[in-house]
Amino acid sequence: MATLNAYEIQEQLVTLKEDARSRSPGELSRVENVCDEFFQLKVPRNSEILDVAAGSGIISAKLQTGGYMNIDALDGDLPTLRRLQALRLYRNYICRSVDGIRSTGLREETYDMVITAGGFAADAINPLDVTEMLRVLKPEGHLLWTMKTVRDEGTPAFSSFDANLNGLQRAGRCKIIKRKQFVDPDTNSVGVFYLVQRLAGSLPDYVNMEVPSELKKQISDILVDTSDPLNRVKFYDDWCDKYDEDLVIVGNYTGHIKCVEAFIKLGLNRNVTILDLAAGTGLLGAEVGKHGYENVDGLDSSLGMLGQARKQSIYRDYIVAMVEGLGSIPINDETYDVVMSSNGFAPGQIYPHAIPEILRVMRPGGYLLWTMREGYQQRSQKFALLDAEIKDLANTGSAELVVGPVVFDNFVLEHPGKFYMLRKTPRHHVAYTQEEQPIDNHAPNHQ
16 A cells, blocks of 8 residues: 655644544643654664554654654554554554563564553553563664553552563663653643663673583584484384485484483573474473473474374473474574474475574574484485585674584484584674664654
8 A cells, every 4th residue: 555645644644633632632742742752862764663552643644754654553453453554654554452472473673663652551551561562672772652640540550660660671671761751731631751772681691602622522522422322212203104214213313312412511501491493202302301401392393293292291382383484483583592403404394594594583692403314415405505504604694603514323223414503693683773873864844
């Protein structure tokens, strides 16, 4: 649908202001205050903006007069969104309520700015759900809102609003930049404005941990060790009718043990979050659980396989998905500290081009470890490019190759295996920076 031109925006704004004055005393003052504060930030015109509890759409019309066009609407009322869509006031229309963490269905770190006028109210958004608004903000991005005073709202949740915000600030989640009261000239009622900046937060404690050459050698020595492992697993693959014989594991399978042994050598604390890709019946998950790691989720494309793992209560969560291109894993960005996979990388399962998607769900500085059967590069063009793709990730600063490729014996039966360990670059993608500030900082056309 075509966007509005400047003349149409001005017309819409005049109409919306008249409606606000007659419909909801105090609304216009809350909108004017939050928009004036927004313009004072002088953020780039291409900033990604989310208007929460969009309501009449007046915030979007106001911001568009200043040249801001990348504005999405989020509102829990479908008729409201349909009316806004007919008015062509937003880019996207999201019918979700803010009611708990991940309730919006939006990916983490999506927007540069989140704004609402009156969205926090006793009959609307609970103030405790400010955490969900912060979640969808990029680090260094801003959350702005206006609301009635805590006294006027009069609920226990609002009574602890400031204490909750101060707690988030102490935890390094956000920074309270501004809090001020204002008076509505029409009703003489008092409102409150808040400006909060999301912080990147503390990175995992292992981000600055170097992997010394001695440790790399120890891991390599473990993987090429030809001695029999303590635990031999006979794994009968239920997918034998769907995939070629390279995927059938019918013998002394050690890939999961080798992968976990390498992971244990890193010495990470027991509260790290782990994702087991192509988890199957849970061999790797069970093995890592023996070492005291409990925050382990399993992902597999086969519901039947995960069902077998569920019977043994191996994983915390069970995720059914195919690992393919970007967005294929139904998990938020930067969710896991470690991702492991044993025999998941194979023709017909996970291909090398999926590594960027796997890195997406990992926290900065996190580790990706996997074992696979040696020789796929001779039978699959996609796997022939595996080392080249890893090199590209290193060249672009996405990840570094910590260990590998290491070839070891007895991956399954007499076939050798191969091990890799990658580490995601320890950095956050932040919102707009000072260098991105526009040269044209003229004042917007306030109405």
